[in-house]
Amino acid sequence: MGTAQLAAVPEPKYWHLRTVLLRAITSEFATGEVIPNERELAARFGVARATLRQALDQLELEGRLVRRRGIGTLVAAPRVGVPVSRRDEGWPGGNREQVWQTVGCTVAPAGERLAGALGVPAGETVHSVRRIRVAQGQIVATEALHVADSALPALPEIRLSGAGEEAAEGAADGEEQGRAVLRRLERLTVDGESRAVELGVAEADEAALLQRPPGTPVLVVTTQYAAAGRLAALAVSTYRADTCRLTFGETGLVEVTPVPAAVRSAS
Incomplete structure (x- = not known):
């Protein structure tokens, strides 16, 4: 079988925004705090509302954010x-x-x-x-x-x-x-x-x-x-x-601390 050079696949815009948003949320907001609304976030990052919603939906799916009717979008509690x-x-x-x-x-x-x-x-x-x-x-x-x-x-x-x-x-x-x-x-x-x-x-x-x-x-x-x-x-x-x-530990002697998202993104 011959070899071929794989073309680089460009990162979707919403996914890049998701990474930027996660870094901003991690550094600026505490658990349970309400983040700015979609209009303010779209203006801050210079993106369309549709792209922003995709990024927010992804973060909610990952358990990073939680939406509450009548309140807004909040930073979710740690797992x-x-x-x-x-x-x-x-x-x-x-x-x-x-x-x-x-x-x-x-x-x-x-x-x-x-x-x-x-x-x-x-x-x-x-x-x-x-x-x-x-x-x-x-x-x-x-x-x-x-x-x-x-x-x-x-x-x-x-x-x-x-x-x-x-x-x-x-x-x-x-x-x-x-x-x-x-x-x-x-x-x-x-x-x-x-x-x-x-x-x-x-x-x-x-x-x-x-x-x-x-x-x-x-x-x-x-x-x-x-x-x-x-x-x-x-x-x-x-x-x-x-x-x-x-x-999964049996001894209870080791506590595994989740790595902050900002650190994972920088790795």
Whole structure:
């Protein structure tokens, strides 16, 4: 294969403005302060309002700014430090319920993709527990915990809501379903676990639980738990990338301080 010189791609104007705005905001405003309105900012930086809105939208998407109806655009608070080590979260059963709140559970045959991830035949019954995580009064993450039925021998039969029952009663039953799965998991002994982190975007169901629009940037933490010589559970945790920074340390002796945006831009 031959080689070719790649032409330099010019930086979009709004992206350059986003960098300039971030430096100005970092140096001139404190957390919670209202920044000047669009007209003043457009005049200050000599740009069109449309370009300015693109830059502001990008900074809001990154969690640097937050818009409040009737108030204006404010400098957002620093990201919430969320510990995701096993010491802090624990095994899916037991103490983990103190960190994650169960909001529902579904029981269905596994499709090929989920079955492959769990190491079970396609069509095997899988219990999927849905949970949320709250930090400093806001929902910062949602989780789908998948457990194959064969990993939970003698799981008690769980009554499902009838079609004519009220939605509130159905939701309560879903929460109890999830707790029953967690209680059974609590009896297993963990042999080990593995984790992977990647950047993604919130799908519709996840976005609704996170109270954010679909497409919001998220950090996806996939954790596999092994017990009794097999994969026992698969947890897919979706964290808001605009408000969270994840910490993985086990000792708690090292505090990782976020690098200021101005320093990162100068690197």
